[in-house]
Amino acid sequence: MIKHYQELIERALEEDGAYADITTLSTVPEDQQAQAMLLARQVGVVAGLTIALDVFRTLDERVEVEVVVQDGVTVEANAVLARLHGSARSILSAERVALNFLGRLSGVATLTAQCVHVVEGTHTRILDTRKTTPTLRQLEKTAVLLGGGYNHRFNLSDGVLIKDNHIKAAGGITQAITGARRMAPHLLKIECECETLAEVEEAVKARADVVLLDNMDIEAMRSAVMLLRREAPYVLIEASGNIGANMTRLAEVAATGVDFISLGAITHSVPNFDVSLEFA
Amino acid sequence: MIKHYQELIERALEEDGAYADITTLSTVPEDQQAQAMLLARQVGVVAGLTIALDVFRTLDERVEVEVVVQDGVTVEANAVLARLHGSARSILSAERVALNFLGRLSGVATLTAQCVHVVEGTHTRILDTRKTTPTLRQLEKTAVLLGGGYNHRFNLSDGVLIKDNHIKAAGGITQAITGARRMAPHLLKIECECETLAEVEEAVKARADVVLLDNMDIEAMRSAVMLLRREAPYVLIEASGNIGANMTRLAEVAATGVDFISLGAITHSVPNFDVSLEFA
Amino acid sequence: MIKHYQELIERALEEDGAYADITTLSTVPEDQQAQAMLLARQVGVVAGLTIALDVFRTLDERVEVEVVVQDGVTVEANAVLARLHGSARSILSAERVALNFLGRLSGVATLTAQCVHVVEGTHTRILDTRKTTPTLRQLEKTAVLLGGGYNHRFNLSDGVLIKDNHIKAAGGITQAITGARRMAPHLLKIECECETLAEVEEAVKARADVVLLDNMDIEAMRSAVMLLRREAPYVLIEASGNIGANMTRLAEVAATGVDFISLGAITHSVPNFDVSLEFA
Amino acid sequence: MIKHYQELIERALEEDGAYADITTLSTVPEDQQAQAMLLARQVGVVAGLTIALDVFRTLDERVEVEVVVQDGVTVEANAVLARLHGSARSILSAERVALNFLGRLSGVATLTAQCVHVVEGTHTRILDTRKTTPTLRQLEKTAVLLGGGYNHRFNLSDGVLIKDNHIKAAGGITQAITGARRMAPHLLKIECECETLAEVEEAVKARADVVLLDNMDIEAMRSAVMLLRREAPYVLIEASGNIGANMTRLAEVAATGVDFISLGAITHSVPNFDVSLEFA
Amino acid sequence: MIKHYQELIERALEEDGAYADITTLSTVPEDQQAQAMLLARQVGVVAGLTIALDVFRTLDERVEVEVVVQDGVTVEANAVLARLHGSARSILSAERVALNFLGRLSGVATLTAQCVHVVEGTHTRILDTRKTTPTLRQLEKTAVLLGGGYNHRFNLSDGVLIKDNHIKAAGGITQAITGARRMAPHLLKIECECETLAEVEEAVKARADVVLLDNMDIEAMRSAVMLLRREAPYVLIEASGNIGANMTRLAEVAATGVDFISLGAITHSVPNFDVSLEFA
């Protein structure tokens, strides 16, 4: 297992009292073996199966797992995702934590895939944001990739994205971009949020590498894209704001020709993917 | 601050690279002070404000916060939740982590409150489940309380809930309940999941303290409640399964007279609550 | 190994400087192999053998162990508990930490077994308390089980036990029980400490599920048991206070017919069990 | 507070569920303030009061404490050790962890003081050993000092003590001492365990700095002391083995003129010191 | 203090046994107060003073510090950097850890400043690398900034730098750059290491944003710079390899007109800066 997730799994198992599962300890014989299946209960894209299986093996390294479906695969309802064999007690005590990871992450991948589907046929990519669950970002961003989306910067240390409050604090778009150019590591591009065409023009003049069209209506967005393609063809264009997982709006934004649409909803407002564990 | 959350906040800030926010460091002067407001952007119940404010103070203990609305209060759109005063850099670098906590937890409280509203006028209580975000359970269960719901057991070590897989492993409902009675700590009641009336009768005979009616249709549920009230008036009744946040179904289940309805959806399928931070 | 104890073992090994054992490093050749035995030096019940053996394997995963006696078995003096084979250095450097766990936990199991022996023939169970060694509670409570005792609640989050200070703070027994009934999770019974018959009566009226007779003399205890059996046959009865490991007093209390006697002494005042490690 | 103990306190509070004390939360009003006293219930030497008070302040930094008696002071039964003022909830939720530290450590100091009292009038010092509670060694060794004892080496990295198994592995006392002399840091003395006079003579010839007389009878011990004082007056003499907290035996050993008696019992077989917390 | 460093300081203090400094405990009275000065013993640029002072305050929060010279300032030999006032014990026990941080980090800043001085008058910037001390990277990179240098990427997650082994594995420069363009986050520029002019041309064709001239002789480097300025004026140029802190070579490389020179030596081969602590 990637060592990076070990600690997270262990904290989750402790949180759930999995090492002191009194129901299981008092109803299931110590030496009872069981076969079990992880089952999808709906259509969607699987994500988090690897970590879910690691949950069982973390609780009890003797639990054997057979992966039936890889992370990233689209499944039908009632598809078998994996089979488990081992101590009935261990399987039952780890079940809920495993399903909590699997349900959340497959939910992210499935919702992402739905959004990606909407923009198919355009060159627009669906991006995630930093609006992720605290301490689960790496897992959720991986689920976005599995759903066909792309990752925006991982965090504040690995990308420059100048937002309205930075602009206010710096005294203007030009000042903000100039400051960033002077101090940020030379391997980072500079992205600047703009809400009007005037701001877009100022950002381009100040030599932004990427422009983020925030909260613009479709008409303004279309104008901004035209302006940028004409005057600064090397500049990348991202759109965001009030799009959520509204599929109609998403299609309209993609049709404006932006390079990227970033969506908070694919990580912060995710319906759980329905999965269950059944004893054979 | 409750020490218990300190580690979680610090992990989240590190995950977000908040100590190396290159955009802010390169656009905002070191000594610039700012006033900012946390604003609700929709109607709902606030939760997680305390921890959100602790995020700012963890990054920079000199940031001053003024709480305008307490956790648990129902607010209108555009309500000011809190005011911040301090280093502009610190406020900007901590913003996203703070909003991620606040948006998720207020989302839980708000969805819970909607469900609680549906069952108003009955004696039925809305319960949460263990279907929570890994490592955030305490926060989410507190948000459920703030939304007017009640907490089911916190984890596997502090409650006995016999489910179908336990029953299979134990060889029957009677055996499972008897085992639990013999070994579980004397301060714990014993709850048993039942899917049919026959199972309910067996559970009562085996002296279950609480019966969980799982995945029953309304008719069966009504019969079960009648049976239980007549033959075992001291037994508590919980319903679960396929209810989600479906409000019509929820009202019907409550109308059967069960004591509790437990809902995974209020913690695992939560629309983010819309909040933002604005500089004054 | 149960992951849960790994951290504790590692902290204990570091505390003992086991990775920099200068005596062993300077007197024992690096490649020397050794056979060693863990020996009981007194009669008693073994507990903590599993964790003691894990100590050796944590320091050096190549140390091979052979378990001769399982945790929970009663042994005579000079019984061989386990055999070890591996690097002489590793065995010597881990010895003290291993024996410290084994001596303490077998001490708990042995003292518990002595108390359980005294109440044999009655239906009274010996319970532990929360008066355990900070951070070793799980291990000590397991040792109590191995000695034939039973576990009271694990901690403050998984049981309701209303004590005198709670009663004072709540304004009376009735208020305290009512408050607990309203807010505590529905799977938890409510236990209330009582020092007089009047308090017992009030607790029963307020619908306590369990009554704790605290610091009562034998006569009062007998009256309380009679009262409770007559008026509230479903209420469980626990006794505590000033019993310690005083075996005469213990027999008298059991003879009153209480369901449980809880004893702080079996975890807080434990003579170490005498064990040693001998090279073959 | 000394930072070193912070982590231990926090682990203990979490172990006890002190942040989710459902009894207190459901019976004590949130804003209720309380005055409380920590009381000794027996004669003895206080130790661990500092850390006990830090437990309350760790749970809730607003709890105010007034130290009445310093660690190391001998008190009578019913002596007030400290006064607390603050949230009734916080005081109740932290009480058990605080008392567990205080009871154990005052137990160590009190038992040590009894042993020290027995050897008063001789030049013999009472030493502790490495037979301490895993992860609590620093606290227990400090309690030994408070009881008037002295500390042996803290752990395996800061002292050379050659025991029987080292001698076996090295091929003899001379080889073991020579090896230690060659490799151990130059600031460390070399102590060698001896069970016979012949071994004592060999150790002295090999230039041991300290000799540990292990498991000798009084007669042999007396001869060894005479031999050593005559032939190697600069060598320090320690006695150990089968002394426990047997006070008669202790006096006899001290009378032989040894410099030190090391006692495992003062840390591994300690009766808890009786303390309680009372609301004013 | 920035929370991020707290853990590092605490680990360093524990490593040094600062909480059990037996020399100080046995020679310095508990209540003795002292005034002390941190003194530079050589010319150079100060770095790490902030963290050094935090070391004292971590051990004992009552130690008062007065900063005389800010991090980043160039000082003469015997300059007073800071004054301390507080418990003599605390100051002595924390001294070595504090000086170890201060000596290393001021060494980094001072060596960096010497390199920066050599390239003064050119537009070339001195960059650090990832050749830093494990777990001290943030501190060392900050010291580089204080010495007048600039930071290259912080780690593998926040910059794309294609090296020879990546090129081999990808099957060529073009393939590697294309792969990176397809998958790396859109905010990151792509830098490619080149050892010949042919490679530089291929990198430019493949649309690298930055070219790293590695291990080229001065002549080749000059040709590469000319080629790049002519054909790809927007491409940034970095030089590295075999430069170390060789000042003549450094000047020659800067004279070729490259934008950046990255130097492992300024973090991996640093003479300690001579500092001491003196009691007043």
Add this chain to the structure above:
Amino acid sequence: MIKHYQELIERALEEDGAYADITTLSTVPEDQQAQAMLLARQVGVVAGLTIALDVFRTLDERVEVEVVVQDGVTVEANAVLARLHGSARSILSAERVALNFLGRLSGVATLTAQCVHVVEGTHTRILDTRKTTPTLRQLEKTAVLLGGGYNHRFNLSDGVLIKDNHIKAAGGITQAITGARRMAPHLLKIECECETLAEVEEAVKARADVVLLDNMDIEAMRSAVMLLRREAPYVLIEASGNIGANMTRLAEVAATGVDFISLGAITHSVPNFDVSLEFA
């Protein structure tokens, strides 16, 4: 692997973003296998190879390593130190952290060996100090041993070394040594720093076990050695101060006949040892 280093390796890998190496992930196919060699690029003594190889296995347990040269061996330039076989991605992502350990520690061993070489033929031993990199002390002290040096005390808890500030605080050499004798554990020798012959005489009278000649010129040092050998032949003599890695001065100091020379430079001012990783 020695468990003790696991955490350090994991922190270093996380610091370097090794689990999110976007360059490698985007340029190297997931299933590509590679053979690689760790190569010395200069003459010197190897140290840290074990931990460097553990870095690769920590990132990916399937990477196979073949050790060609053991830690402690002196190698020529271009010597193969070890061979690796496994996932190309894993090898590349772990490379820098592994080389950072290996380069630093082999640097320490190599510089130590140079100093040891200078004093060959005398009985003087080269000692390290506590002037090590924060949190890497154990590794650096092991590298000193591998280079042929010896270790001074590990930290403040395992040796008594009275320095000038202790003497000031205690009120004189005699008072300081007497205090230490009274309170320090009996297994520790007492070393006292002296700057003049008069101080040496006072230290001997106060019964110091070891004398540290600090910052003396060669003449004074020679007189001190003569004095000590004549009047206190059992006292060990250490020299320190202003020696650095100045080889001429080192030879002169050794020629005075001191037992030990302690050198901060061998851990605090170390040129990195040049190593690289090459794909086969």
